[in-house]
Amino acid sequence: MNENIDLKLHVWRQNGPSDGGRFEDYTGYAKNISTHASFLEFLDVVNDRLILDGKEAIAFDHDCREGICGSCGVVINGQPHGPQRATTTCQLHMRKFQTGAEIWVEPFRARAFPVVKDLAVDRSGFDRIVQAGGFITARAGSAPDANEIPVPKTVADKSMDAAACIGCGACVAACPNASASLFTSAKVAHLGLLPQGQAERMKRAISMVGQHEKEGFGACSNHYECEAACPKQVSVEFIARMNRDHLKAQLTYVESAGKDGGAG
Amino acid sequence: MELRSNAPTGPIEKRWDQHRFDMKLVNPANKRKFEVIMVGTGLAGAAGAASLADLGYNVKAFCYQDSPRRAHSIAAQGGINGAKNYQGDGDSIHRLFYDTVKGGDFRARESNVYRLAQVSVDIIDQCVALGVPFAREYGGLLANRSFGGAQVSRTFYARGQTGQQLLLGAYSALERTIAGGKVKMNTRCEMVDVIVSEGRAVGIVTRDLVTGKIESHLADAVVLATGGYGNVFYLSTNAKGCNATAAWRAHKRGALFANPCFTQIHPTCIPQGGDYQSKLTLMSESLRNDGRVWVPRKHDDVTKDPRTLSEKDRYYYLEEKYPAFGNLMPRDIASRQAKFVCDEGLGVGPEINGVRRGVYLDFADAIKRDGKQTIAEKYGNLFEMYERITGEDPYQVPMRIYPAIHYTMGGLWVDYNLMSTIDGLFVGGEANFSDHGANRLGASALMQGLADGYFVLPYTVGNYLATKGKSKVTESDAIVKQTVDETKARFQRLIDVGQKGHQTVDSFHRKLGTYIWDHCGMERKADGLKKALAEIPKLREEFHADVKITGSGEGLNRELEKAQRVADFFELGELMCRDALERDESAGCHFRTEHQTNGECVRDDERYAHVAAWEWKGKDVAAREGNQVRHVEPLSFEYVKLTQRSYK
Numbered sequence: 001m002n003e004n005i006d007l008k009l010h011v012w013r014q015n016g017p018s019d020g021g022r023f024e025d026y027t028g029y030a031k032n033i034s035t036h037a038s039f040l041e042f043l044d045v046v047n048d049r050l051i052l053d054g055k056e057a058i059a060f061d062h063d064c065r066e067g068i069c070g071s072c073g074v075v076i077n078g079q080p081h082g083p084q085r086a087t088t089t090c091q092l093h094m095r096k097f098q099t100g101a102e103i104w105v106e107p108f109r110a111r112a113f114p115v116v117k118d119l120a121v122d123r124s125g126f127d128r129i130v131q132a133g134g135f136i137t138a139r140a141g142s143a144p145d146a147n148e149i150p151v152p153k154t155v156a157d158k159s160m161d162a163a164a165c166i167g168c169g170a171c172v173a174a175c176p177n178a179s180a181s182l183f184t185s186a187k188v189a190h191l192g193l194l195p196q197g198q199a200e201r202m203k204r205a206i207s208m209v210g211q212h213e214k215e216g217f218g219a220c221s222n223h224y225e226c227e228a229a230c231p232k233q234v235s236v237e238f239i240a241r242m243n244r245d246h247l248k249a250q251l252t253y254v255e256s257a258g259k260d261g262g263a264g
Numbered sequence: 265m266e267l268r269s270n271a272p273t274g275p276i277e278k279r280w281d282q283h284r285f286d287m288k289l290v291n292p293a294n295k296r297k298f299e300v301i302m303v304g305t306g307l308a309g310a311a312g313a314a315s316l317a318d319l320g321y322n323v324k325a326f327c328y329q330d331s332p333r334r335a336h337s338i339a340a341q342g343g344i345n346g347a348k349n350y351q352g353d354g355d356s357i358h359r360l361f362y363d364t365v366k367g368g369d370f371r372a373r374e375s376n377v378y379r380l381a382q383v384s385v386d387i388i389d390q391c392v393a394l395g396v397p398f399a400r401e402y403g404g405l406l407a408n409r410s411f412g413g414a415q416v417s418r419t420f421y422a423r424g425q426t427g428q429q430l431l432l433g434a435y436s437a438l439e440r441t442i443a444g445g446k447v448k449m450n451t452r453c454e455m456v457d458v459i460v461s462e463g464r465a466v467g468i469v470t471r472d473l474v475t476g477k478i479e480s481h482l483a484d485a486v487v488l489a490t491g492g493y494g495n496v497f498y499l500s501t502n503a504k505g506c507n508a509t510a511a512w513r514a515h516k517r518g519a520l521f522a523n524p525c526f527t528q529i530h531p532t533c534i535p536q537g538g539d540y541q542s543k544l545t546l547m548s549e550s551l552r553n554d555g556r557v558w559v560p561r562k563h564d565d566v567t568k569d570p571r572t573l574s575e576k577d578r579y580y581y582l583e584e585k586y587p588a589f590g591n592l593m594p595r596d597i598a599s600r601q602a603k604f605v606c607d608e609g610l611g612v613g614p615e616i617n618g619v620r621r622g623v624y625l626d627f628a629d630a631i632k633r634d635g636k637q638t639i640a641e642k643y644g645n646l647f648e649m650y651e652r653i654t655g656e657d658p659y660q661v662p663m664r665i666y667p668a669i670h671y672t673m674g675g676l677w678v679d680y681n682l683m684s685t686i687d688g689l690f691v692g693g694e695a696n697f698s699d700h701g702a703n704r705l706g707a708s709a710l711m712q713g714l715a716d717g718y719f720v721l722p723y724t725v726g727n728y729l730a731t732k733g734k735s736k737v738t739e740s741d742a743i744v745k746q747t748v749d750e751t752k753a754r755f756q757r758l759i760d761v762g763q764k765g766h767q768t769v770d771s772f773h774r775k776l777g778t779y780i781w782d783h784c785g786m787e788r789k790a791d792g793l794k795k796a797l798a799e800i801p802k803l804r805e806e807f808h809a810d811v812k813i814t815g816s817g818e819g820l821n822r823e824l825e826k827a828q829r830v831a832d833f834f835e836l837g838e839l840m841c842r843d844a845l846e847r848d849e850s851a852g853c854h855f856r857t858e859h860q861t862n863g864e865c866v867r868d869d870e871r872y873a874h875v876a877a878w879e880w881k882g883k884d885v886a887a888r889e890g891n892q893v894r895h896v897e898p899l900s901f902e903y904v905k906l907t908q909r910s911y912k
Contacts, residue, residue: 015819016819034537034538034540036537036538036655037538037540037541038542038653040542041540041541041542042540044540044542044770045540048768048770048771050814051768051812051813051814051823052766052768052812054814055814056814056815056821057814057815057822057823059820059822061330062504063329063334063336063503063504063505064334064336064338064339064503064504065503065504065542065543065545066339066545066546066649067649067652068338068339068425068427068428069329069334069335069336069338069339069503070331070333070334071329071330071334084652086648087652091649091652091653092652093652093653093655095655116474116820117474117819117820120330120820122330123330123331124330124331124451126331127331127332127333127439127442127449127451130333130435130436130439131439131440131442131443132443134436134439135394135395135436135437135439135440136393136394136395136436137440138390138393138394138437139315139318140311140314140315140318140390140718140719140722141386141390141718141719142393143386143389143390143392143393144389144393145389146348146388146389146391146392146398146406147348147350147405147406149392150400150403150404150405151397151400151404152400152402152404153400153401153402153404156397156398156399156400156404157397157400159395159397160397160422160423160429163397163422163429163432164423164425164428166428167331167333167334190395190397191395194395194397196392196393196394196395197395
């Protein structure tokens, strides 16, 4: 059942954001790899061999290895998360490669994603976009009964489609403009579709789109590479939705000027 | 040492209300004068940090991941329990309480469990308010499903990604409070020690994973929400980074570690494929609602295409042995039954070390009954994940599953206020031991994490601060420098050995995991545990003499991170075996083969109706016999009568 393959492997090594970086040829370390191993387990095997050879292991982000935490993500032969559709790097398995195949591995590249080391990049810009408005303000203890606000199933399902985003950043790496529109719009749509998210909907669209720009992500010019690369297949229709909300908000949203008076 | 649970007395349904009333409050204007450290940003940590910040406290939060959104709570698939009784099927707070105490095989504190069941209702409200897109009926109201071990439908879910959606809800609240300036978030930053001054936790020592810098952070209270220790086993369903270092370091500074042998095996994971395997993947046990578990009846059939076997050649062992619960048997029993049939040679899938370790989980009947569309709506993403990993299509061929270590009920001992035996050191979520006894029911981990974070810690930490006031320790105190220096020395020792060693960190971790799995896994027996207790210290010594770590202490060095975590796993793994040996009974997931009737646990309530909490006695040396002392917190059951669990 197990079958092993040999690969020609090139991996991007870069010792921090100020280092230039280069591809290293690790073909000698990439032989006899089980086709049932995941891509990250393949990198584990290569790392084990590098360490025993006295070399530093390749740094890459990973954690759950179940395709849900969004930590992992490298560009494999030019494709973020590699050749399999709707699949994170950790869920890609080596049976997708033939023996003798050439594999080039590099980090997600974008100005807003500086390299931390080797294949690991800094995606904290995503957190700051969420900080700008990717939430519904509801303090613990203040919520009404959960069934007080019915949500039509179709709306809940659509919201869930958007909420499925794992924040991996593949959309940015795939986009020729290094835009994070798919990421941002998924959060805008997830919350904006729900009745609970209406109160802050306009403010959210303005703030999040504004922060997206501040972080140095590019604009969307409808290439749709993001959707093709998205491991959760988040749809580009949410970008259109975000743009509508943003436009409407620019025309209608006024920051509240009301001041809380004293209680007497 | 007397362990005081500080649990209130009186009618159980009034205890939490009364306790909240009795607790001291901090004046709103004074809250901003207090600093609280939150370590970990999973459900308990993110919810706790956001809630404390919303109350007005200043919070410093830490996570080892690059973003708080990635904590392993995110991987929970099936759902979250809430005693809403929206289905009108007989659920109530008391029933959830009863099920949890019974499911935990009577090794949890009644007061804590009742509170958990009470706040479960508020959690669902809170999550919906935050925009968690739970599954809905066509009328727009919330949908529920039933889950392992329960006869009512009380589980709320968001497709197969409930943990993700609940965590993203808590994360969004956390990010809002970060934006508001009340939480200072430190990502890629790992807690590696706790600073204790005159018995009070006053801060932590962290290592910045990017720069390698080791430094101190001070506060008036410290909360650990750092998850469980399942990764002791190496192969587990935990994320690769999950570790026990924060809890273990707290233990070595005076926090008692309770019931370390209570570790849960999850019955529905994808079986191991080969020796390169880095983790095991869980398939939500909600699959057991519609999937039927079976193995071939005859040894000759185990390699045949399962679809060619007729009904009479299939052994639906759970349905046959337990007709009332069938495939929804609690996790521990479902897991052991899978092991039994595989040990008998009826397992399916690849043979590893002479045994086929896999059983079928078959959806053919469900697809025939409900249609492929309905099954795809419920489990689509799980089926896809299975196919990606195994290369087989579960719509066509039955899934193969096998148990794997999944959750740890044991953890740092805490009182009713979730405070450990170190003053001011609180522990929430999986990292504490408090609510699940010897076995956790499905969909209860998410409930407990959020209960602790949203609804318990914000009260009890406030009460502590109101009572104790601010910590007087400053950066210039000797204890701060001393703790930092000890941490630096510990890392330096690993770096020094690592330059000369010959074996990788992972190779040691795999060996440790194998010992623990073989002797302190699904089944334990005295001679096996004694063997493990003899072997683990030898392997640990070898680790400290021959581990190979390339790279330096400055900068990102994953091998060094792993090495210090594995060093702690060695000590914790040994304690697990000691605890398992000392607990000479079977209870829940702790199955001592000496104490059973036909594969089911036989408890010894006279001798073991208690929590075992271990106190570290040694200094910075490995745990030898006598380095830990076992203390006991007796458990009394006033509301749920002690009975032998029976699911027949």
